[in-house]
Amino acid sequence: MALPKVLVLVLAGGKGGRLxxxxxxxxxxxxxxxxxxxxxxxxLSNCQHSGLPxxxxxxxxxxxxxxxxxxxxxxxxxxxxxxGLMTLPPFQGTERGGWVTGTADSLWREADLIRQYDADALVxxxxxxxxxxxxxxxxxxxxxxxxxVTMVTTEVTPDDAPRYGIVQVGDDGSVTDYAYKxxxxxxxxxxxxxxxxxxxETLDRLEALDDQxxxxxxxxxxxxxxxxxxxxxxxxxxxxxxxxRDVGTIPAYWAAHRDFLAEDPPLDLDEAGWPVHTRGGRHxxxxxxxxxxxxxxxxxxxxxxxxxVSGSVLSPGVIVExxxxxxxxxxxxxxxVRAGARVTxxxxxxxxxxxxxxxxxxxxxxxxVGRRARVDDGAELAAGARFPEPDSED
Numbered sequence: 001m002a003l004p005k006v007l008v009l010v011l012a013g014g015k016g017g018r019l020x021x022x023x024x025x026x027x028x029x030x031x032x033x034x035x036x037x038x039x040x041x042x043x044l045s046n047c048q049h050s051g052l053p054x055x056x057x058x059x060x061x062x063x064x065x066x067x068x069x070x071x072x073x074x075x076x077x078x079x080x081x082x083x084g085l086m087t088l089p090p091f092q093g094t095e096r097g098g099w100v101t102g103t104a105d106s107l108w109r110e111a112d113l114i115r116q117y118d119a120d121a122l123v124x125x126x127x128x129x130x131x132x133x134x135x136x137x138x139x140x141x142x143x144x145x146x147x148x149v150t151m152v153t154t155e156v157t158p159d160d161a162p163r164y165g166i167v168q169v170g171d172d173g174s175v176t177d178y179a180y181k182x183x184x185x186x187x188x189x190x191x192x193x194x195x196x197x198x199x200x201e202t203l204d205r206l207e208a209l210d211d212q213x214x215x216x217x218x219x220x221x222x223x224x225x226x227x228x229x230x231x232x233x234x235x236x237x238x239x240x241x242x243x244x245r246d247v248g249t250i251p252a253y254w255a256a257h258r259d260f261l262a263e264d265p266p267l268d269l270d271e272a273g274w275p276v277h278t279r280g281g282r283h284x285x286x287x288x289x290x291x292x293x294x295x296x297x298x299x300x301x302x303x304x305x306x307x308x309v310s311g312s313v314l315s316p317g318v319i320v321e322x323x324x325x326x327x328x329x330x331x332x333x334x335x336x337v338r339a340g341a342r343v344t345x346x347x348x349x350x351x352x353x354x355x356x357x358x359x360x361x362x363x364x365x366x367x368x369v370g371r372r373a374r375v376d377d378g379a380e381l382a383a384g385a386r387f388p389e390p391d392s393e394d
Contacts, residue, residue, distance in 0.1 A: 004120035006052050006139055007199070009110070010043050011103050012127045013060030013090075018249045021370035021386065022349060026065035028248070029127035032332050034260050034269065035300035035315050038069050039247065040127040041278045044076040049274050050135040052123070054083040056113075058106050060090055060099070075277040088113075104218040104225050108210060111203045119199050124221070126193035130256055131244040132267055132274055133194065138238050142196040148234035149202065149226065151175060152194035154244045163246075164190035165222040167230075167237060175235035180222030189237070192244050195221065205229070243267050254347060254366045257313050257330050261296055283316045291322060307337070324354075329361070338377075345383065355379065 016028025023031065029040035040057075047055050055078055059066055066087075072078075073085030088110055091097045096109045107114075107124065114122060121139045133152065142150035153167060166185040168177040177186065202225070209224050218224055229235045243266035247253045259266050269276045283302030288294065295310040302316040307324035317334040320326055324337040327344045331337070335348040338356045346361035352369045354360055355377035361367035365384030369375065373387055381387055 004139065004143055005118070006054070006121045006123060006136075007114065007117050007119040008043075008047050008052050008055045008123040008125065008135065009107070009114075010040065010055060010057045010125055010127055011106060012040060012066060013058045013100055013106065014103075014126075014128075015061050016128070016248070019253065020250055020390065021368050021388075022250070022253070022347070023062070025062065025371050027059065027062045030062070030065040030069055031247075031253075032315055033130065033247065033253075034257065035298045035313055036280075037269070037276060037278045039130070040066065040069070041075075041276055042130055042132070043125045043127055044073075044078070045274075045276045046125075046131075046133050046135055048076045048078070048277065050133075050137075052135055053078060053080060054117070056086045056088050056110075057127075058088045058100070058110070063087075063089060069279050071279060075279050101217055102219040102223065103221045104206065104223060107203075107221070107225075108206050108218050111206065114199055115203060122197045122199040122202065124195045124197060128248045129192060129244060129246045130267070131192070131240065132242065132276075133240055135194070135196075138194070138196050141238055142198075142236070145173075145236050146234075147174075147236040148198050148205070148232075149229045150196040150236045150238050151178075151191045151226070152196075152240050153189050153237045154192045154240050156188050156190045158185070158188055161185035161188050161190060164192075165226065166190055167235075169237045173236050173238075174233065175230050175237050178222070178226050178230040178235065180220070180227070191222075191226075192240060192246070194240075195226075196238075201234075202229075250347065250366050250368055254330060254345075257298075258311075258328075261298065261311060261313070281316055286314075289322070292320075307339075341375075346381075349373070361385075 012029040016023035078085035100106045166179050167175045170176050245256045247256045286299045286303045289306040292305045293308040298313045300316045303314045303318045305320045306322040307320040309326045311328040312326050313330045315333045318331045319336045321339040323339040325342045329346045331348045334351040337354045340357040341354045344361040346367040348369045349371040351372040353374040357378045358375045359380045362383040369387045
């Protein structure tokens with residue numbers, strides 16, 4: 001029996017404003033993670049290991065940063081003569097052209113292409129979470145259920161629940177109620193932005209909804225589409241019992257790195273049967289110079305450390321000079337901490353320069369220093385600071 005025909009659509013076009021300075025010059029899915037990876041590596045690696053070779057990536061904000069990383073899709077075995085990786089930028093020329101205003105709007109704008117592909121199942125995923133999942137297993141469960149949508153779910157904390165689509169699930173796995181980012185969540189069972197749709201029925205429904213909502217637009221999947229499918233009894237849940245972490249805010253991004261500094265991290269990123277792949281850079285081995293002290297940290301290739309580093313993640317090309325101290329921080333590619341400086345509970349973006357004897361961060365909220373910024377010699381950035389400060393209209 002032939003395998004069902006499956007199309008994966010990765011929604012990678014969002015602005016990512018909650019990541020503040022980290023997405024000022026790059027797409028959210030291109031944000032580095034755990035030293036050598038990018039956020040989009042996780043869904044693409046899931047596609048590879050799930051045996052799903054037809055992957056479309058919808059791009060919009062800062063598309064160059066993402067296109068450079070995706071290249072031809074080779075790290076995820078998506079560089080194929082037929083099928084494989086395809087990027088979908090905003091377009092003009094038809095009535096569906098224009099700037100995408102939400103995830104459901106993106107699906108509606110690409111409806112003609114999706115119909116032409118004629119898939120049995122459409123997997124729609126975001127690119128701002130860290131997890132492993134066999135999408136093929138979710139597809140198989142969906143196709144045997146009679147549902148129009150299968151929502152992959154996970155448990156979140158009560159404080160986090162208002163950030164997500166929250167569901168109530170019956171004993172038979174059906175979704176009996178769906179609320180998008182509710183002020184008062186009924187449960188802590190959240191959709192984790194992985195959905196399997198029956199494409200023809202879903203696209204037909206989107207057409208009808210587009211006529212109903214008028215100028216307000218279709219917005220996000222959770223705004224109109226998922227509530228309508230739930231109301232009609234055509235939504236099911238597929239629980240993800242393993243690790244899943246949304247890293248769409250600075251505190252969540254920092255906390256996710258803490259997870260991977262544990263003695264027993266929640267995911268083995270080099271797992272023999274399910275490694276997370278990325279577009280590798282050309283970096284030499286890390287150089288740990290005489291006098292360097294490193295504890296409980298991830299140190300990438302191309303780094304040079306002569307100071308003290310603890311509880312931190314150093315991306316490729318990071319330099320920590322003799323006498324400098326880095327504690328509980330995430331340093332993105334090319335960051336340079338000069339002699340006598342101290343960095344604590346901070347995230348330093350690409351190419352940040354911390355001057356001699358400068359102090360960045362401290363106990364309290366996470367400090368964020370933007371791309372290629374320079375902290376002057378002897379300067380002090382308090383805990384929770386943003387440098388440079390965001391524009392007032394942002």
